[in-house]
Amino acid sequence: MTMQSSRINRFYSAVMVGAISAVLLSGCSDLNPFDGGEDDEILPGTRISVLALERALRPDLNAVDTQIVLPTPEDTATWSQAGGFSHHAMHHMVIGPAPSVLWRADGGASSGERNRTLGEPVVAGGRVFVLDAKSYVAAFNASNGTRLWRRELVTKDEDDGHFLGGGLAYEEGLIFATTGFAEVIALNAQSGRTVWRSKVDSPVRSAPTVSGGRVFVTTVDNQVFTLSAREGERLWTYSGVSSQTILLGGGSPAVDGGVVIAPFTNGEIAALRVDNGSVLWSDSVIAVRRTEAAASLTDIRGRPVIDRGRVYAVGHSGILVSIDLRTGQRVWDVPVPGVYQPWISGDFLYATTIDSEVVCVDVRTGQIMWVTQLRRFEDSDNQDDRIIWTGPSIASDRLIVFSSNEEALALSPYSGTVLGDIELRAPVTISPVFANSTMYVYDDDGTLLAYR
Secondary structure, eight states: OOHHHHHHHHHHHHHSOGGGHHHHHTTOGGGOTTOOOTTSOOOOSOOOOHHHHHTOOOOOGGGTTOOOOOOOOOOOSOBOBTTBSTTOOOOOBOOOSSOOEEEEEEOSOOOOSSEEOOOOOEEETTEEEEEOTTSEEEEEETTTOOEEEEEEOSOTTTOOSOEEOOEEEEETTEEEEEOTTSEEEEEETTTOOEEEEEEOSSOOOSOOEEETTEEEEEOTTSEEEEEETTTOOEEEEEEOOOOSSOOSSOOOOEEETTEEEEEOTTSEEEEEETTTOOEEEEEEOOOTTOOSGGGGOOOOOSOOEEETTEEEEEETTTEEEEEETTTOOEEEEEOOOOSSOOEEETTEEEEEOTTSEEEEEETTTOOEEEEEEOOOEEETTTTEEEOOEEEEEEETTEEEEEETTSEEEEEOTTTOOEEEEEEOSSOOOSOOEEETTEEEEEOTTSEEEEEO
């Protein structure tokens, strides 16, 4: 087994914790109670999985006359948190026609079996900030990659050599960091000096969301903590129902219009008031008809998106939903299982699925416009070494996805046709970020790259 294959296997094993072993075992012929032995006659013909037919994604025939039109690309000087801004709706970013590596820098510890980087970089004030796989925060010059400072977040009495989770956000000169050691920490963005530290009740595996002087954090046991951005004191909390089996990582809350949309590991999303945490409505993003063992993992790992009065959320168990932000009424749902945040651009939503598909959905109707199947396995014949596709992102009329297979693809957002590819030096399992016509990528080897 190659080093690359080993890294991909370790990543997939880490993400699909607990019940995913049932999925892996389902393909073992020696566990089949109907296997009569070597003398059984093998019938000719192509084998097609009945379960695969149950959820095969196809374009909607009624959508063939709909023209996909995207908004004009717009640049931003700041990518302040996971998903861009607090609502996670970035629409159409800007990047050059043939992006190449502008610079690369050592971003810290690489992801491995015991330590894993889960948070995207943050761009603000001409700097790029990253949280590495051993809970060090570092700041880099966004123009040339020079490292400006580096700070360790974990105290010596907490350091057990095992680091998982967390992420960063920025607001008004402060960098906010979450850790798997149940802490939220505020740092001065210029110097890296610690401004405050605040304990929460459980580990945090997702980045914080910052909006209007408040920091919103979701823990692994489905609690939402809202802290003051300036002092770090608790303003309110909300407790959801915990889940015994969860995926590695988590979805950061989305905040817009005075509402917090919090995703949970039990497949629930809750709409909470920003000022006091009272519940406006809740919904369950679970596909009840899927029979695959993977559907038993109800986790919502991808960040929800709020755009023009609608909430969009995707769950691992097999459903992508659109919900009215104010009333909680479900507008539509489609059978799309995913673990990464969907990307909205104008009237169209794009998502990658756990089956290595890229899907385009008309947000007005819920109709599937097109589906592109990407490569699923490094070894297609034996279906070994599953490939993880991150994203997608939309920039300058291209849909961009990165992979654990050391490859990035550009697809047409209008048809799903593959336009080109970039060979990478390491797997990339964190979505890229965009600012100042530059794409920043943080790979699994701990290297920070700027493409322009």
